[in-house]
Amino acid sequence: MKKQGFTLIELMVVIVIMGILAAVAVPKLFGMIAKSKASEIGPAAGEYIKLQDAYVSETGLYVGTWSTIGYTMNGETPAFKYEDVLSVPQNKVSTDIPTTAGKAWKATAKVGLNECDKGSTWVLYLSTGANGNGLTWGAGVKDATSGEAAVLDMDDACSVLTPQFVNFRTQSGS
Template sequence: MIVILFFKKRRTKLELFCSNKAGEYVKLQDAYVSESSKYFGSWSMIGYQMNTTNNVFTYSDPKGNGYTNNTAELGTAVAVWKAVPNANLNNCLSASGYWQLKIAKGGTGNNGAAYTANVTGGPGGDCDVLVPGFGKLDATGVASAP
């Protein structure tokens, strides 16, 4: 019983930490997109401040240096936020598991952004169960194209 309670407590902390950090990113990016109407910004451009490494995760902007003047035009899906575990988290393996956000231009007639949240890793999706609320950041699924 104690082991189960410990795991639930740890899972809740992971869920809050990962989902909150990604949620903060989405809010800042949405504000930037609404001002620019067709561009999204790098982490520094939108004011997103993140320690890229802690005891649990390493965070990154997979787009990296692919911005022009710290911005890029909304279009097809591109990965913009990623969290990779620094150690195995139960069956969520550090070598293959990650949580990622993609951004794309919103649907027809929409000047906003659409996000897709996806999780990989572990046999049978074991990374997904650690942060089940992460998928709620996926508003429309428009950004799910490769």
């Protein structure tokens, strides 16, 4: 008599192996999904810094709004809301470079990213560079439960997702 199919033991072994693989793979997958969503922060902030540095090089003592410097970031993506938080007087396209760190660019998480809660913030700050020339950049990252990011705040749960952004925490521009 010829047997076909699998025994109950063989099926149970396969199910156990699949369960172990799922238990290991699923958390890793969610981590990768969160990291991929957060990966847009670094390039978006880097582009803003380059454009603002170029604008300061051209104008000397002024920083500009998003449209003035040619920054084309969409205000929202599925994962983040981006804001131009540079303090520019109404009906103006540029303003003096602040002497102390002033907010310039902000991204707020619209979704939770692993341990980094919805509402967490990534903020770029700018101020006058050394000897009053160019710009000096600062960055801050804060989880939503801790309030808004200040210069050099680096919340571990959120900053670990955005290593490129963390590199902007102390950077001199033009």
